[in-house]
Amino acid sequence: MRSVRIGFAVTAAVGAVLITASSAGAATPSPSAPASGALGPAAEQQMNSEIAASKPVIATYKGKQINLAQGWQGAQVCAEVPSGEVKCFDSQAEADSSLVKENAAVAKKANETRKALGQQAGQAPASTSSSWDCASGWVCLWEHSDYSGRRLQWSAGGTKNLSNWSFRDQASSICVNRPQFGGTLIDFRDFQPDPSMSIPAGSCYDLTTLGYVHGGTWNDKADALSM
Template identity: 50%
Template sequence: MRLGRTLVPVVTALSALTASAATATAAPEPSASPEVGFASQAKETQLQQQLAKSKPVIATYKGKKIDLAHGWQGAQACSEVPSGEVYCYDTAEQADQALASLAPALTKSTGGAGLSAKESGQLGPTALTDCAYGWVCLWEHSDYTGRRLQWSAKGTKQLGDWGFRDQASAGCVNRDMQGALVYDARTGLPDPYMALGNLGCYKFPNVSYPTGGTWNDKADYMEM
């Protein structure tokens, strides 16, 4: 719970979650460096209480149930659909195609809003639109390749439960409102955060870490 340490002010992170100049007609694109800072003790206490309620993440992959914390068993893309169920696939393309039936209300573009990867015709492994409209995505590699993990519902995600702790090198927030806060958990020290704004994509090796270095492979949990 990290109680009893000096309170560290939180930089105005929420402004980065809602203040995006991009319009709903644009797909996410590379963005300027996101805001970074340190979570306050009160905020961390709140987040830790939420994380304490987390449960093992059991996904369906090739008709079988797997615990993502113990490995993805060869899967390359995993999605948590609005119902809370998690599905994994051999390729990101298969995951995108499945979203049309698993979460049609999210992936269907409305009034020219952001397109899903399938609708845009850009299913290539380096296309930023591989993060379908309505979703928040993380990638294993900074060029938006490798394993991909994505969510649509809000919540605090313990990346260790998802088999993704200290393994994220890029992220996209492809929705019109609110972004995501990525944290690095540090015992006895304030947890740094990185604020990913809506309708933006970020390469973590290009984002400065508050105490030096970069955010590459430092994400431990995320609030969205």
């Protein structure tokens, strides 16, 4: 892991310069299996510039503002909604109840994209039924390998520095429940290219099953997610 990395601004630009076997920001459909790769020099240079422009992730939880980099204070689900706000909840049930309008808007957009691509509306991700906790149109990360524990979710593209979300080296499951554009996990490394793993759109994975280039698996390895 890279020892001196700090947060960087959320932006879609990094996804455009990721050098992987399957770019998360590509205009073509994602492949049917994860693809490993690495950031190139240009991507690393751009990411370093974004580090300098880092801003904390401030979320609303129980009516108060909290800095997620300093901990979740008991929250179990945190979501970056389409407006750009970040909202945290005590449970999946509370999140579903509070995000009715947001979930409907994200699902509608996803289904419009599916229709344009000739896909079945609302088709399930290629994974276990528990991945359905990640609603249509969202990208989700879980703390545990069985799609449980604390969960982060986003609907808008960009590069998410997991350190800013108190999730660095803590992701064990991922679900990209959208019809187009996958997500790329990145591990910051010192003195060598940053390993990456591209997860196809419409799929979910237990990260303990995905091999890591330096040995072992992607469990608790991700420092950032580009989507």
